[in-house]
Amino acid sequence: MTPETAIDIMREALWMIVMLSAFIIGPGLVIGLVVSTFQAATQINEQTLSFLPRLLVTLLVIIFAGPWMLTQLIDHAEGLIGSIPYLIG
Template structure:
């Protein structure tokens, strides 16, 4: 197993993790920013006001993009198994 192969595997794993987590992080960040602007302008300082909408939005993203995420994860797993079978032979 060469260094290039290990670096390639790590790069592929990090890229896949970034692709899978990005929708959740972006939606949570944008929604949190909008809610904090709303709280600052109305001076409502309720902690649950930030938590519940983020939870609902993240759950919705999980439901909407779940099949795409599963496809990406299965593709990564197939690539890893292909590499393992090439190393064994």
């Protein structure tokens, strides 16, 4: 295996991590921004008010997008395992 191949494998793995984590964190970030804007407009300075909507949105994203995310991880792992003979030889 050449260093370029190892770098490509790591690049693909890191891109998968970034894509899946952004898919979970993104909606929570948007909801947090909306709640923070609402708090600033109404001058409600309650820290726990933004926690529950972000938690619920994150859980809903995991519930609905979980099968797709798991499929992406399994496809990536199968691709890596399937390419082992070509990488070694």
